Amino acid sequence: MNKVISLLAALVFSLSAFAGMSNSIEYTRVNIVGPAVKGGWDYNATPMSKIGYGVFTWTGTLKGGEQFKFMNSNDGWNKHIVATSKDEILKEGEIHHLDFYANKALPDMLDNKFIVLETGEYNLTVDLMSMSVCLKKAGEAVDYPQKYYATGSALDDKVIELTRIEDFEFKQSLACKAGNVILMDTPVRGEKTRYFIPVFEDVDLSFGKGYSSTLGVTSDSDARGWSVTVPGDYVIYISCADNNYSGRKYQPRKYLYIVGGCCEMSWNYDDGSNNCFFPNPENPEELVWEGELRIGWKGNTEPDRFKILTEKSWTDETYHPYIGDTEAEGTTYIRTTDGGDTKWRITRDGYYRITANTRTETLTTEYLSSTAPDMSYETMGTAGVESADTDEVRLVCGNSCVELLFSPEPLDVRVCDYSGITVERRNNITVGVVAEGLSEGIYLVSLRGKTINKTYKVKI
């Protein structure tokens, strides 16, 4: 029996072997195609929104009596999600099964479509985990509030008004214990209070990143809202444009990376020479970068702009300003949610200190000087010198070594690592190797003599 089924399948499926997921369903995207939708057979015209793992939704007009089906992935006309019978009438509130075929020439006998009997505004939900679809009449448009208030047992029933960042989004840090969080549109519960609820009842407060999860609304004061299982600090976001909710449990970051046309290494994140932020030891919510930014460095693209990566990758979370080309100097909000590949902009060359607060999601950019500042007393950044010729001292740092080439007077030379621990020290010298075999990193080299008292920050 298996052989018969399989040989039949062999006829149905393409016989050629494709790499990767070529034969497989993918949970990344579903499009609606067919004359029942406005986009017709345009493959990309009617995408569904992904609201959960394998779950997609769409709201719009379906023409009565016209066909439609679903296409999966962006692999052209290969992956079909179809009805189990020809011209299957999709009835409101009923769950209908779906079949999947990977076949660039799907036979008509398998290429089953859905139809609805009456033209109308509908909401379709497709669940690829259960291979099913459900049709409902579209609800009335929700009038979303200008202010949200969070409360619930996870907040000890305190009421917190969410911070609104202009017309972009609401963003709020919440210190939660185990319990639930409720969003409402009045600071005090009352008869007219509306409660805003997640797509998935009682889902964890940290759910939503990467999904389209438009807030629902109810007048039911018993609605469970969001669940908090793990106590801790959370940040929640609601976009003003589409009322999408997402949340996260706050975790301090260990590293951030600056990339941009105004950076020495341009958009190259892999070169770790001078693009890494380091945690502020006194405040784990802050990471600090110091160094030189220059407009048009080496002819880089987007010469005056930068953004921040959270990993050495283009696909992990990235930090942007809310508005493209926001002037960097001063304190600006960081956008971690969707909103385009916007960048910060500098207006002058020089040395900067940039402090990113990952809890408040703010970026503070300070212009330090037009030339390399004396780093000895004022800064904790990573900019530095590779040689120094001030005060007639010649110091060379590189090749894992710090060497004093010349000094007009005897010096005590000390090399410290970034934590302040002395790595090497030589006293009373005018020339000579001070430290060898240094591993890559930032070091502080202090020179102390009768008249010379300098410290250099150097990069090995």
Add this chain to the structure above:
Amino acid sequence: MRIKTLLFTVLSLVFTGTLTLWGENNPQANPDAVVTSGKARFTVLTPEMIRIEYSDNGIFEDRATFTVVNRNLAVPHYSKSEDATFLYIETDKLKMKYRKGTNPRTLPPSSSNLSITLNHNGREVLWYPGKPDPLNLKGTCRTLDGSNGQNKRSEMEDGLISRSGWAVIEDSWTSSRSDGSRSFAFEPEAELGYDWWAERKDPHALDVYFLGYGSNYKKALSDYTQIAGKIPLPPSYVFGYWYSKYSSYSADDYREIMNDLSSNNIPTDVMILDMDWHWNGSEGSMSGGRGGWTGWSWNTNLIPDPKGLLKEMHDRNFKVALNLHPADGVSSQESPEFFTAMNEFLRGKYDVNGSGGKVIPWYLDYPDFTDSFFSTVIREHEGEGVDFWWLDWQQHLTSPYTSGLGQTFWCNHVFYNDMAANRPDRRPVIFHRWGGLGSHRYQIGFSGDALINFPTLAFQPYFTSTASNVGYGYWGHDLGGHAFTDEKTVNDPELVLRWVQFGVFTPIFRTHATNDSRIERRLWKFPNFPDMLDAVRLRYTLFPYIYTMAREAYDTGISMCRPLYYEYPDIEEAYSFDGEYFFGNDILVAPVTEASQNGVSTKTIWFPEGNWWSVATNQLIEGPCTMTMNFSSTDIPYFYRQGSIVPLNPASVKNVTERPGHMILDAVAGKEGKGSLYEDAGDNNDYDTAFATTSFTQTSDGNTHVYTIYPRAGVADGLPESRSYTLRVFNVGTPEAVSVNGSPSSRFSYIAENKCAVVEIPEGLCSSAVTVEIRESASGVTDVTMSSPRVFYDKASDTLTAEFGQTRKNVELAMFDLTGIECLSQKYHNVSGFSEKLSMLSSPRLYVCKITADSQVAIEKIFK
């Protein structure tokens, strides 16, 4: 074949569904565990686990599936009730409510038709079909191909445990796995002698298992192996060192490698022949255009006498595995003899003609192809001496012929069970990738092509231990990394050393890299080879403990690399310090995965409750605490649990298959504890019953410590009748007296540096108990390292405060600015803490604060 078929048929009559070769499983649940309500069926499997089925046609699945092979568990206590609208099922842990006559899964998902509630951490938790869970603790992913830093973290599939208190096994045919494959049913295949895939009875039916284990993660995993099959015990040789490198090695190259391994005293158990053993089409490997990525015939230009070479390897105690990329089938050009034989066997079936009569495509979906392939190709190579196969599937992830049949999973199933069925003289093992839930039955795994850099190494401790959340407890990594990242790291001795040191504490210990002449994987070519050799030897020393933990994984479902939260689910650090893990019951490991600074690696380590003996630094660390420690390049941060007794090999062991007559027991004194040693014949298939264990206990009463080695229980081939031991007891003072079996002994010594008493126990029968008593001198246990001083800086009062938790004789405070200039220096005597105003220091500025409390040093930075 007839006997096998007969046996299989008889057994198939016994079991209505699947037959597995590692034990008896019955997919048919006890009827008393089943509650049917219309088109829905519920099976109460444990107090925490309920299977939920729904079929529009009322057709339910009683056969084994790719994920679940056994449902015949003891029926737990539960109650059933119903009213006009709902059916209620209540176990000791779960309350289920089902709206009768409905599909439990609504669209969008909601609790309106079915919900389960449980108590988790003192509050009621709600679940319903389709509820998302962002708190799932994850499992593993198919491969680390392309792994670079943390980039594979987002690809990890959901595991079987969650901080939400619940997890779900989606076993509906509709629920695609991450590679797009699906969970088929199994049916007996008489000719081949093992189960074959079959269509699900109702492919649209709902079939999910709800696991509501709260924080009892270990029980969840253990119960999972009750329904999904045990984690088999691999043959012992796989736990030794594997030499592996993709290169066009000739037979003489292999001989030279074996000679070098031997002359450099590198213990080794497995030799890997990567894909250039066969014709690969490359001029560089003297294939002269013959063959390609897939191949089945020896490249006799490189290896003229394969059988002879494999015999030489066996004579030197190597087991041998060959790499396979099966996807392109069997070609008449690369393997004309195999092609002809198979084509005759198959009578030209399938689309041989479609390829112009040159290729038999890879039709592993079908039993006749499979029978032909294994009996023709695989049997011949096994006859030449191939011990097991390295399956390296990299092409289309699901079959082009059978919708949803996962190539990875199916190759695992077929190759593993073929070996089980056809090589009964040995224990089945394959070397392949994760193919979704159920893959834990087909060990072991190779993780694939990770990049060579520290951030990628740093991901692997988390990845390896987290895979235990789906029972996939035998990942073997390309130690040293696989693919070139940059010139700086490609052969960085420190990076390779740290990777090898990490590998000591992973299930499989195999160095490897791709065919890139820039990459060196011969350890003896590195300037720090002595350090690497120490790590390899440590692996061989640890083998008895490792093998014991492997057996425990078979018995309990808890794999040897374990996330900290298995033991400490309520502690946040158990989740956040995810680069640490338990290696078996008694060893905490925190691998160094970052480059050192000036030869020193600084690592902040969380220690759970209890005391931990730092082997590298010879100190007892009192948990819970977070401690920043410094390690030299030869230091490996691993820590024995106080009270543990860890069985070890002596340094003389060259192969893990040896059964030495002398062993070492490492114990950490100060707390009652126990340990055990598991032994069997090493490669026997009947290890379920043919094995032996030796138990150890320790007790402490003041300055007297008693260690007992119990008589060996059970029988296994090849074990010595008698044994001597070296007992090394850490965390003790100088022994005053030692007795063995009540008689005073003078055969002991004391290593002050390690705080270690060493007692030689003379050879005795393993069937007899041995008791060792150590009486310390009155001074007792040497110092316990308290948790690091707690240092606070209060900006408002501009005050620095330090607390030590106990009185310290001499305390020094020194503060430096970032230039290294000392700004403040204070001394204190006989204090348990201090507070110091810092108003004399200018601000804003960063300061480094160094506090020396007796011999303990703490460094903190403050921003004033």
